[in-house]
Amino acid sequence: MVIPCFNGHTLLRKTLESVLVDYPLVVVVDDGSVPPLREGIRDLPVHLLRHSHNLGQGAALETGTRYALSLKAEVLVHVDADGQHRVEDLPALIAPVLSGQVDICLGSRFLQPQSRQAVPRFRRLMLLAARWFNGCLSGIWLSDAHNGLRALSRDAARHLKFRQPGMAHATEILYLIRRHRWRYCESPTHIRYEPHRPPAQGPLGRAAQVLYDLLLKPWL
Amino acid sequence: MSLIQWILLPSLLLIAGLYVRLFSHHLLIRLAILGLFVLGVYFVLAPDQSTHLAQSLGVGRGTDLLLYASVTGGYLVVLLLLAKIRHLEKVQRELIQAWAIREALPPQQPHTYAMPDDEE
Numbered sequence: 001m002v003i004p005c006f007n008g009h010t011l012l013r014k015t016l017e018s019v020l021v022d023y024p025l026v027v028v029v030d031d032g033s034v035p036p037l038r039e040g041i042r043d044l045p046v047h048l049l050r051h052s053h054n055l056g057q058g059a060a061l062e063t064g065t066r067y068a069l070s071l072k073a074e075v076l077v078h079v080d081a082d083g084q085h086r087v088e089d090l091p092a093l094i095a096p097v098l099s100g101q102v103d104i105c106l107g108s109r110f111l112q113p114q115s116r117q118a119v120p121r122f123r124r125l126m127l128l129a130a131r132w133f134n135g136c137l138s139g140i141w142l143s144d145a146h147n148g149l150r151a152l153s154r155d156a157a158r159h160l161k162f163r164q165p166g167m168a169h170a171t172e173i174l175y176l177i178r179r180h181r182w183r184y185c186e187s188p189t190h191i192r193y194e195p196h197r198p199p200a201q202g203p204l205g206r207a208a209q210v211l212y213d214l215l216l217k218p219w220l
Numbered sequence: 221m222s223l224i225q226w227i228l229l230p231s232l233l234l235i236a237g238l239y240v241r242l243f244s245h246h247l248l249i250r251l252a253i254l255g256l257f258v259l260g261v262y263f264v265l266a267p268d269q270s271t272h273l274a275q276s277l278g279v280g281r282g283t284d285l286l287l288y289a290s291v292t293g294g295y296l297v298v299l300l301l302l303a304k305i306r307h308l309e310k311v312q313r314e315l316i317q318a319w320a321i322r323e324a325l326p327p328q329q330p331h332t333y334a335m336p337d338d339e340e
Contacts, residue, residue, distance in 0.1 A: 029320070038325070045327035049320040055313055063317045067324055165313055 002068055004060030005081035006031040009040045015083045016044050022087060023077075027068050029060040047071070057148075058162040058169030065152075065160050074098075076157045080148045089189040093151045096185050103156040103182035104173075106142060107149030107189035115190040123193075126207055138174035142186060146170040149189050156182050168213035221265075228264045232257055 001023050005012045012028070020026060026046040030037040032054035041048065049067055051060065061078055068076050075097050079085050089107065096102045109115045109127075119127065130145035148170065152160070159180050162169045177184050236257035243249040263270045263282070270282030279285045 042328070047327060048325040050323070051316050051320050053312075053316055055316060059313055059317065063320050066317070067321050070321070 001026045001077045001079055002029065002061060002064035003027070003079050003081050004029045004031055004057050004064060005033065005037060006054060006057070006060075007033045008081050009033070009037060011083050012037060012081045013040055013044070015079070015081055016041060016046060018083070018087050019079065019090075020044065020046070023090070025068070025071065025073060027064045027071075028081075029064040031055060031057070031060040056164075056166035058167070058172070059165035061169060062160060062162055062165075065157050069154065069157055073157075074154050075151055076154070077151045078148060084191045084193070085147075085149045086190055086192065089149070089187070090151075093149065093187040093189070096187070097151045097153050100153075101183070102185045103153045103180075104177060104184045105151045105187050106144070106184065107147050108142065108144035108186040109147060109189060109191050110143040111186060111188040112190070115188060118190060118193060120193060130207060134171050134174055137171065138178055140174045140177055140184075142174075144186070147189065147191060151187075156180070164213040166213050167209055225264055229261060232260045232264070 001019060003015065003026065005028060016026065028046050028048050030048065030050040032051045036050060038048060049063055065076055075094055077090060077094060093105050093107055096105050109119055127145050131142060134145050135141040159176060162172050164172060236253055239253045240250050267282065270285060274280065274282045274285035277285065
């Protein structure tokens with residue numbers, strides 16, 4: 001399990017405490033947090049990597065994935081550090097990859113009515129636009145976009161290389177699916193949106209950042 | 221020589237010297253800088269020649285020709301600098317990632333973890 005984290009000290013610890021019960025091999029990538037994450041999770045049995053400078057979530061996932069591969073991991077799971085993903089959703093996510101049916105399984109908020117209803121309305125609209133955008137660019141039409149929860153086989157993970165180090169990795173992974181002809185599927189997941197836990201960047205700002213990373217930055 | 225020529229010629233010489241020193245291992249770049257320096261000195265000493273050159277190229281005034289050349293050259297330099305910055309960013313990213321993996325901290329204790337509530 002690879003968990004990238006930037007400055008989310010308290011939430012990271014809660015996330016780790018919930019996943020470590022069932023998933024012993026956890027790689028945390030501290031993406032240049034200030035202060036470093038080490039002190040807050042020193043007592044937890046996780047592998048801790050630290051970027052000396054903040055590179056972005058895509059780069060942190062890349063680093064963690066490469067390291068997890070060196071530990072002979074057979075299935076790799078990407079989980080957000082902010083506790084939005086539920087541990088209960090992981091077995092269904094991992095199963096198709098573990099059985100060899102697919103190379104990558106992506107979490108989706110839109111496969112079950114209650115999960116869909118939990119997504120705030122404005123965010124739902126933004127995700128609809130993001131799904132359309134991703135589908136047009138990659139030719140892969142999924143029911144969700146950019147929720148960050150995914151499981152990959154070892155073979156697929158070996159090809160994980162993002163051009164953009166930031167949030168655009170969630171779209172780039174669709175390019176990788178097409179380029180490497182990975183077999184893929186979606187698994188239902190429920191995202192916890194809690195009012196006391198505002199995201200670092202709103203959906204509109206995040207969308208603008210992803211568009212910039214994907215469309216403009218490669219040309220600059 | 222006019223006052224402005226006295227100012228411009230040493231300035232050109234200084235800038236060309238600094239560039240040549242900066243690119244001490246790039247022969248082609250040094251030659252290009254020297255060529256630009258000679259052209260600059262020529263236009264400073266004989267400003268009318270830039271107008272003749274401009275007219276032969278279909279541009280009205282020498283000033284306009286220099287403006288066009290400056291804008292085009294400016295864009296080229298910006299483009300080259302951006303390419304260089306992107307390359308450096310890529311190298312920096314790879315170094316930081318490699319260093320992070322090299323300095324990874326494995327768990328300090330065996331992988332046996334229970335929720336704090338479970339321990340009670």
